[in-house]
Amino acid sequence: MRELKLYFGPQHLGMVGNFSITLQVEGDRIIKAESNPGYLHRGFEKLMEQRTWIQNFPLVCRINVVEPDHMELIYSMGVEKLAGIEVPERGKYIRSIFCEMARVASHLFGAWAYANMLGFDTVANWAMYHRDLLLDMFEELTGARVYHIYLRPGGVRRDFPDGFTDRLVKTLHKIGGKVPDYNATFFENRLFQKRAEGIGIVTRKEAMRMGAVGHTLKATGLKYDIRKIEPYAAYDHVDFNIPTRTGGDAYSRLLTIRDDMIESVHMIFKLIDKMPKTGEVYTKTPNPFKWKIPAGEAYVRCESARGELGLYMVSNGGTNPYRVHFNTPSFNNGLTVLEKALEGESISDVGNIMISLYVVAPEIDR
Amino acid sequence: MINELKQKLLANFNDVQVNIPEDNRMTVNTKKESLLSLVSYLKNMGYNHFAMLSCVDWIDDKEFELIYIISAYPQDDEHYQDKEKKNILLKTRISRVKAKFITIISIFENAEPYEREIHEMFGIHFEGHPRLTPLMLERDYKIPPFRKDFDTNKYVENTFGKVPSIKERKEGKK
Numbered sequence: 001m002r003e004l005k006l007y008f009g010p011q012h013l014g015m016v017g018n019f020s021i022t023l024q025v026e027g028d029r030i031i032k033a034e035s036n037p038g039y040l041h042r043g044f045e046k047l048m049e050q051r052t053w054i055q056n057f058p059l060v061c062r063i064n065v066v067e068p069d070h071m072e073l074i075y076s077m078g079v080e081k082l083a084g085i086e087v088p089e090r091g092k093y094i095r096s097i098f099c100e101m102a103r104v105a106s107h108l109f110g111a112w113a114y115a116n117m118l119g120f121d122t123v124a125n126w127a128m129y130h131r132d133l134l135l136d137m138f139e140e141l142t143g144a145r146v147y148h149i150y151l152r153p154g155g156v157r158r159d160f161p162d163g164f165t166d167r168l169v170k171t172l173h174k175i176g177g178k179v180p181d182y183n184a185t186f187f188e189n190r191l192f193q194k195r196a197e198g199i200g201i202v203t204r205k206e207a208m209r210m211g212a213v214g215h216t217l218k219a220t221g222l223k224y225d226i227r228k229i230e231p232y233a234a235y236d237h238v239d240f241n242i243p244t245r246t247g248g249d250a251y252s253r254l255l256t257i258r259d260d261m262i263e264s265v266h267m268i269f270k271l272i273d274k275m276p277k278t279g280e281v282y283t284k285t286p287n288p289f290k291w292k293i294p295a296g297e298a299y300v301r302c303e304s305a306r307g308e309l310g311l312y313m314v315s316n317g318g319t320n321p322y323r324v325h326f327n328t329p330s331f332n333n334g335l336t337v338l339e340k341a342l343e344g345e346s347i348s349d350v351g352n353i354m355i356s357l358y359v360v361a362p363e364i365d366r
Numbered sequence: 367m368i369n370e371l372k373q374k375l376l377a378n379f380n381d382v383q384v385n386i387p388e389d390n391r392m393t394v395n396t397k398k399e400s401l402l403s404l405v406s407y408l409k410n411m412g413y414n415h416f417a418m419l420s421c422v423d424w425i426d427d428k429e430f431e432l433i434y435i436i437s438a439y440p441q442d443d444e445h446y447q448d449k450e451k452k453n454i455l456l457k458t459r460i461s462r463v464k465a466k467f468i469t470i471i472s473i474f475e476n477a478e479p480y481e482r483e484i485h486e487m488f489g490i491h492f493e494g495h496p497r498l499t500p501l502m503l504e505r506d507y508k509i510p511p512f513r514k515d516f517d518t519n520k521y522v523e524n525t526f527g528k529v530p531s532i533k534e535r536k537e538g539k540k
């Protein structure tokens with residue numbers, strides 16, 4: 001049979017985000033796939049070298065459109081480590097709650113993308129609606145819906161408003177009450193199972209060889225989660241599980257994402273119970289325009305909704321960073337794992353596999 | 367645990383300087399010749415997760431610093447060990463003029479896109495890399511854009527500032 005080159009570009013309906021893949025196909029089978037990022041490259045890391053430590057926040061959160069909060073968190077953690085700032089106890093708890101909210105919102109967005117791509121429009125609309133409920137909570141807390149700029153070096157920008165936690169619990173119960181419906185129409189629906197089972201299998205050995213992180217690994221049974229391995233914020237004060245599966249296929253990956261979302265909701269309840277009722281939420285930092293951070297380097301990592309997120313940061317003692325380099329989970333998953341996972345699969349499953357690997361294009365390009 | 371590793375590294379390699387700035391971080395400065403053997407040594411020791419490759423342009427020293435960050439995956443499904451908490455930062459410096467280095471794809475497969483990105487942004491050539499094609503940028507740059515001597519303002523002015531306005535174009539300027 002004749003081999004053809006097919007551009008599975010950003011305009012394709014099955015493609016979520018500004019990303020394209022060059023496929024070499026024989027009939028319907030993919031022989032070779034080459035990821036082609038760069039549609040969203042904005043050179044953030046270079047721009048950050050020209051702005052002060054605080055001015056970088058509006059850039060940082062735009063690295064990942066779907067879940068900006070972990071980007072703010074990792075950048076704050078990096079600056080804190082370089083400058084030697086401690087976060088107050090209540091600030092740590094608020095950070096954890098905030099990041100878990102972001103994780104739930106991000107997973108709901110992921111469910112929307114997956115359901116929408118496969119034609120489960122009802123589920124997609126539910127997921128979008130439930131994410132919107134969470135965005136309302138974000139708006140109440142921070143004044144913004146998507147890019148919050150709420151975390152800052154030393155803690156969080158402001159304390160929870162009165163009665164916020166009660167309203168948050170109510171919202172989460174409302175979303176959680178819909179889980180059986182989600183299961184019946186989507187996660188345990190035979191139609192969806194048939195579509196996702198056995199697709200894009202990445203075994204544990206392969207995943208480890210290719211440096212995979214996040215749900216790609218969790219779906220093979222490995223509990224690789226930075227929240228447990230190297231706890232930050234308030235994660236060492238609460239007890240939580242890391243949901244895993246053993247299939248390694250797209251279906252297992254989506255189920256780990258669902259379980260992770262449920263686990264996050266339970267964790268928010270636990271965090272709210274344990275949180276100190278009063279106290280400072282941030283440590284004071286110097287005047288942002290004159291703030292010089294001692295020369296040095298830091299490597300920090302956290303667990304974003306997509307997996308291990310790292311930041312390598314260098315300061316030369318000036319008012320702005322000397323070098324910032326984000327190691328985003330999608331960079332590795334999208335450029336190494338995706339290319340291998342697509343080999344031998346059908347063209348109709350490209351979007352399916354890509355979303356199940358949780359690749360977000362802006363994170364790759366930065 | 368981390369001190370043990372430090373002793374082992376110092377015993378096995380001549381030209382390494384090992385620092386432990388804090389509990390779970392270790393920086394190893396090495397000469398460029400021994401980096402490859404150091405990476406494969408650490409991999410055999412069980413540090414099997416290549417997290418990232420970064421590069422810093424130390425323009426005053428006329429050198430690039432390459433930083434290989436390596437950590438470990440958990441060994442078994444239920445328990446965590448101390449090993450996973452460690453991040454090892456392997457650092458080596460290469461000349462800024464002859465920006466050339468060797469690829470580590472044969473040891474860590476997923477170094478491929480990282481090396482490709484560093485090649486594009488800093489202009490470092492990785493020998494043995496199978497595809498050093500452009501990854502993200504669409505234009506050609508005289509100076510690779512992430513180098514410190516690349517002036518973003520000047521570049522913007524030269525590239526986009528010279529586009530004539532509609533009025534000027536009506537008057538015949540191209």
